[in-house]
Amino acid sequence: MPKKILIVDDDKVFSKILKDAFLAGGQGKYTVVAAFDGEEGFATAQREKPDLVMLDLVMPKMDGIGFLRALRAESWGVELPVIMETGMDDFKKMSDGVELGVRGYIIKTDYSIEAVLRQVGDILKV
Amino acid sequence: MLSGEIIFIIVLILSLYGVVVAISFFAVRRMKQNLKKKEIDARHRMYELAILKEISDRTGYSLNIQKILDVIAGSLNQFLEYSVAGYMLIGADKIIFKADLERSVSPQFIKDVRMRMLKSLEAILGVSVPDAQVEETITGAVMLETVLEPVRSYFNIPLVVSGKLAGLLTIAHTKEGLYKEEEIAILYKIVNQASRAVSKLEDVVRTEQSKVAAMLEGMVEGVVMTDRDYRVVAANPSAKEVIGYTQEGMPTFFDFTTGLKDTFDIKTKLEEATKLDKVLASDDIVIKGKHYEVLVSPVKANTGPAKGQILGGAVVFHDITHEKEAEKMRNDFTSMMVHELRSPLGNIKKIGEMLKSKEIVENKELSAEYVGMLYESSSTMLDLVNDLLDVSKLEAGKFDVDKQQVSIKELIVDRVKFFDTSAQGAKIELSSYFGERVPERVLIDAKRIVQVVNNLLSNAINFTPQGGKVMVACFMHKKGFNIDEEAHQQNIQWFDVDERKISSAISDCLVVAVTDSGEGIEHENIGKLFNKFTQFSSSIREREHKGTGLGLVVAKGIIEAHGGTIGLGSKEGAGSTFYFTINL
Numbered sequence: 242m243p244k245k246i247l248i249v250d251d252d253k254v255f256s257k258i259l260k261d262a263f264l265a266g267g268q269g270k271y272t273v274v275a276a277f278d279g280e281e282g283f284a285t286a287q288r289e290k291p292d293l294v295m296l297d298l299v300m301p302k303m304d305g306i307g308f309l310r311a312l313r314a315e316s317w318g319v320e321l322p323v324i325m326e327t328g329m330d331d332f333k334k335m336s337d338g339v340e341l342g343v344r345g346y347i348i349k350t351d352y353s354i355e356a357v358l359r360q361v362g363d364i365l366k367v
Numbered sequence: 368m369l370s371g372e373i374i375f376i377i378v379l380i381l382s383l384y385g386v387v388v389a390i391s392f393f394a395v396r397r398m399k400q401n402l403k404k405k406e407i408d409a410r411h412r413m414y415e416l417a418i419l420k421e422i423s424d425r426t427g428y429s430l431n432i433q434k435i436l437d438v439i440a441g442s443l444n445q446f447l448e449y450s451v452a453g454y455m456l457i458g459a460d461k462i463i464f465k466a467d468l469e470r471s472v473s474p475q476f477i478k479d480v481r482m483r484m485l486k487s488l489e490a491i492l493g494v495s496v497p498d499a500q501v502e503e504t505i506t507g508a509v510m511l512e513t514v515l516e517p518v519r520s521y522f523n524i525p526l527v528v529s530g531k532l533a534g535l536l537t538i539a540h541t542k543e544g545l546y547k548e549e550e551i552a553i554l555y556k557i558v559n560q561a562s563r564a565v566s567k568l569e570d571v572v573r574t575e576q577s578k579v580a581a582m583l584e585g586m587v588e589g590v591v592m593t594d595r596d597y598r599v600v601a602a603n604p605s606a607k608e609v610i611g612y613t614q615e616g617m618p619t620f621f622d623f624t625t626g627l628k629d630t631f632d633i634k635t636k637l638e639e640a641t642k643l644d645k646v647l648a649s650d651d652i653v654i655k656g657k658h659y660e661v662l663v664s665p666v667k668a669n670t671g672p673a674k675g676q677i678l679g680g681a682v683v684f685h686d687i688t689h690e691k692e693a694e695k696m697r698n699d700f701t702s703m704m705v706h707e708l709r710s711p712l713g714n715i716k717k718i719g720e721m722l723k724s725k726e727i728v729e730n731k732e733l734s735a736e737y738v739g740m741l742y743e744s745s746s747t748m749l750d751l752v753n754d755l756l757d758v759s760k761l762e763a764g765k766f767d768v769d770k771q772q773v774s775i776k777e778l779i780v781d782r783v784k785f786f787d788t789s790a791q792g793a794k795i796e797l798s799s800y801f802g803e804r805v806p807e808r809v810l811i812d813a814k815r816i817v818q819v820v821n822n823l824l825s826n827a828i829n830f831t832p833q834g835g836k837v838m839v840a841c842f843m844h845k846k847g848f849n850i851d852e853e854a855h856q857q858n859i860q861w862f863d864v865d866e867r868k869i870s871s872a873i874s875d876c877l878v879v880a881v882t883d884s885g886e887g888i889e890h891e892n893i894g895k896l897f898n899k900f901t902q903f904s905s906s907i908r909e910r911e912h913k914g915t916g917l918g919l920v921v922a923k924g925i926i927e928a929h930g931g932t933i934g935l936g937s938k939e940g941a942g943s944t945f946y947f948t949i950n951l
Contacts, residue, residue: 257740
């Protein structure tokens, strides 16, 4: 049974790259759903019940922290692993994320696809 | 016979002599008396001068009446004989009574003097003065219960400063029949002169104070001045505003300490400034949501005998809220810009990485998609860099337009054609309209005007939902007519752009307008649309719509460089009209 990844990011190019990375690099271990703002992301999460969320911080409608708060208020979302995509200087949001039980970070402008796959693989034990 | 005549003559001579002697005797006596009187007068005059000199020496330019009274009371014994010399001074919340005993008297004597003075005060003031308000100080000889002499001689002199009763000076003695009118007159004269001097000084001070107040009144900076005992001497309206003091009149120092509580310790700062004798500056103090630079400075006398002496302190509140906001905007703009450039750049790098991988290379469809993404990401970046470059050129005033005769109809038709595909894709009806007498050719920089029309059209299409309408209209405006009315007469899709009804003043020109049936723009955001800083940051929030958000800022620069105006009208939930004018 492949693991379901939800990518919540308004940057469509970034989202596409990440999606392809999971699909192509994951060798059939993952399926991917994408949402392009916080509100849509939360609705998708509720509907799709993903195994892990890749979450952008700066988004229209509802930002990453807002999404996390909403998620943690749901019984199905309390333990859901989340990896935050951040800039290099979002320290405040990073610490907010830690408090909200974020499992990992990727720095958007400086990440390696391999490392992301490894990190997600470790969390989901695949 | 002869002897009888002789005797008569002798008697006559003798009596004449007697008369002369008598006259001389009285004349000498009168002379002596005059001399003595003159001597006394001179002594009094000397005393008068001496005491006035002493007053001026010891009190200087002081306004302290008590100090002056102390000098007078302390020197009276050179001139008068008395048991008790004292004064009563009307203070703000109490009456100071000070008595100097030249010789011992009974407590009853003092009580008596005190009561007489109070009675006099009451009589002059016309109000009752409760004894409880009196603060008593007795100096000099001791009071003795055994001395039973009552007050037998007594007089007091009112002290009037600036037309108001300030207090009383009193002399009392156990002996009877002392104090002649003459002595009272001299003392009266001295007290009077002293109070006149104080009055004059007070006048000067008041004039100076009102000068200071008038100077401070109009100042943008909040200014508070205090004396050495931290009493507020002056506080201008701006200073009152800083602490949110809305009442009439001067706030007290307490109003300032409470108004600045937890943000600025005004007393400690004043103490420090006077102690160190230098100006202390505190940067960025936030008081009631506003940012201030606060300067605390000692105030020193720069003339007169007190020169160099510290008189108090001044606190200046300089509102730097605008500067701070501008600084924040600049910082936000820079970080947003970096973010906006970094995201596509990061993506380009990643796309390159993906394009190297076997899975993508082998998948023709996917690799074509990635090449497309590469093109799009680099275009986004290039657009942003170009817009930034245009904005900086505009700001530097180095924005040149290369005007040539161009067919405006062709230009617009061409643009409508260009956007037709994307409009159709978004299920939006895109149309154009040309009014009567639109000239064949106008003098413009075609490349730049195309940039403006592109921007307006892409915005209109982006912000219009499916099934909406976007129209480009081009018509003539005549001076003396209102643009909105002109548009309505031609029955075109239009939202009124001339809220202030000033367009009739615009000379004859060509109007180009793009009207959409989109979501409209909130009234309060209209002004922000053409501002580089606010526009850029709001575009981040609305990133679902493409574009850097700088397009309108650039468009405004282009139109203004052509000598035209650009503006908009909008109705929330209904749509917007963006227009610009081209001079003929």
